[in-house]
Amino acid sequence: MLRLHYNLEKLSMALVATIILAASVGGLVEIAPLFTIADTVKMPADLRPYTPLELAGREIFIREGCYACHSQMIRSLGDELDRYGPYSLAAESAYDHPMLWGSKRTGPDLARVGGKYSDAWHVAHLTEPRDVVPASIMPAYPWLLRPLDTGQLSAMLATLARLGVPYDKAMIANAERDALAQSRPDSDGAEAVQLRYGKRVVLRAFDGNPAELTEMDALVAYLQALGTLTQVAYGTQRGDPS
Structure with missing residues (x-):
């Protein structure tokens, strides 16, 4: 040779x-x-796309380089299943552009982090990680409390719709309003968000302050959505909790 x-x-x-x-x-x-x-790859019947607020949070997640330390792909290894839950299925990322799979584990995998911690925990962790995890090496992101720019949300949804994500005309036209309404559960538009995206969509002031829509709201909304867009992985793998 x-x-x-x-x-x-x-x-x-x-x-x-x-x-x-x-x-x-x-x-x-x-x-x-x-x-x-x-x-x-069979599309899950219950898979929903990200709401405009969650999508904005995903863009911030990518912008800040969070994907470089946190994968979103649970492998079929015993220790990962015990720590993170059911292994990731390709269909769960059908609406992800780009997908954020990988095996880089400087920090824990986030594929199923939604609902694992409270909003307040995420806000404290992102503002100063060592306040909640003393040994953390994650950088702090205090600037995420600045106002969220929603001006490009409609264009983002329209672009993703061309790639096959099921955003309809009403979702695209109301993207900015829906982003604000999701963080204000008592507002007039909150019910419309769930009508468009489903009852499982969480409506609340993610950063604790409903008076202002911030980048923190968006990023926490995205983190709380991870692993909740479909329940297909729980129904197709052993140890189905249902």
């Missing part, structure tokens, strides 16, 4: 052809299964 490689190095065109062949085989192995994904 080493002699073959040595001879190829002396024949530049043969080496280039071999590299192209190897890359083509690797690419084919990765790409070919995507042509049958509709047959192999």
Whole structure:
């Protein structure tokens, strides 16, 4: 084998052809299964898209680089199942653009963090992590208490709709209003959010202050939604809690 490689190095065109062949085989192995994904990955009937507020929080999660330390992919390993819950299914991320799967674990996996901690815990943790986890090496994000810019939400939903996420015209047109209403459960628009996105959508002032919509509201809303958009993983794996 080493002699073959040595001879190829002396024949530049043969080496280039071999590299192209190897890359083509690797690419084919990765790409070919995507042509049958509709047959192999079944869409959960109860899967809902992110609300505008949760989607804004997801953008902040990506902007702040949170994905670099926190994966959103529970593997089928005993210790991960015990710590995080059912392993992740591809269908759960059908509406994620981009998806945030990975195995980087500087911090814990967040695939099913929704509902695990209170809103107040998340706010305190994001503002100063060591106040709640003394040994934490996570940086603080106190600036998340600034007002949330909702001006691009309608455009974001419209773009995702073109990629197959089921946002209809009413969802797109009301994106800014729905983001504000989700953080104000007593407002006139709160009921409309659940009519559009389902009764499982959480309505509350996530940062504890309903008077102002902040980036903290959005990020906490997103974290509380993780693992709750569908219950398919609990129904298809052993140890179904239902």
